[in-house]
Amino acid sequence: MSDDDIFRALGDPTRRAIFEKLATGAMNASTLREGMAISQPAMSQHLAVLRNASLVRERRQGRYVNYEVDPDGLARIAGWLARYRAYWPARIDALRDLLKDMDQ
Amino acid sequence: MSDDDIFRALGDPTRRAIFEKLATGAMNASTLREGMAISQPAMSQHLAVLRNASLVRERRQGRYVNYEVDPDGLARIAGWLARYRAYWPARIDALRDLLKDMDQ
């Protein structure tokens, strides 16, 4: 897990799509694959990259492997971003929403 | 400018180093190159990638080209990140600081 792993992992649109789908709820690799034009090995490889970047984590459940978003990766991005807050535009609505959530 | 351009641009450690250095203050390409083991064309190409991702912007000044951090790219990352706030750990100090800044 490093900034390098994280940004590199997110640099691929297919992987971002996988991550996005996972963000709607945990699911196993096969379910993830549904509706996506992607082979089983390709999915497995993408998940390995995402896992290596701490963007996703797995939990074996019988012969299925359940995948879910790993907050660690996201936190790391947030940390990276925070280093440059001096350059942020004065108002970013999405961010403000987020802050409100965290202030509760 | 797209999420793809941004994450792909930041996926390269050399480019992140360039961006980081630029974040300490605007400077031209030659000054940027000082202390970095990188050729002039390589720097120029990296800057082109960063510029294309809206992470950096340029302003011609005579025969020098001054580069500076472009808030647009950072804002876009923040936007992307905000979509997954449901997964953020309860407390991210750096982020909280940031929010406080924005709440003023």
Place this chain on the structure above:
DNA sequence: GCAATACATAAGCGAAGACTTATTCGGTTC
């Protein structure tokens, strides 16, 4: 134990990426 299922790994291939050297383009200075 054996067939079936879910997933991972291996090996190889074509495309894209990061570098190099050489050259060109813009702009300043004399």
Place this chain on the structure above:
DNA sequence: GAACCGAATAAGTCTTCGCTTATGTATTGC
């Protein structure tokens, strides 16, 4: 306008990446 300097572009090379097909590894159910 000629020499010079900062930066961009061109073209080629080598590496990395994302895919494929084939095979291996767990786990379940009969």
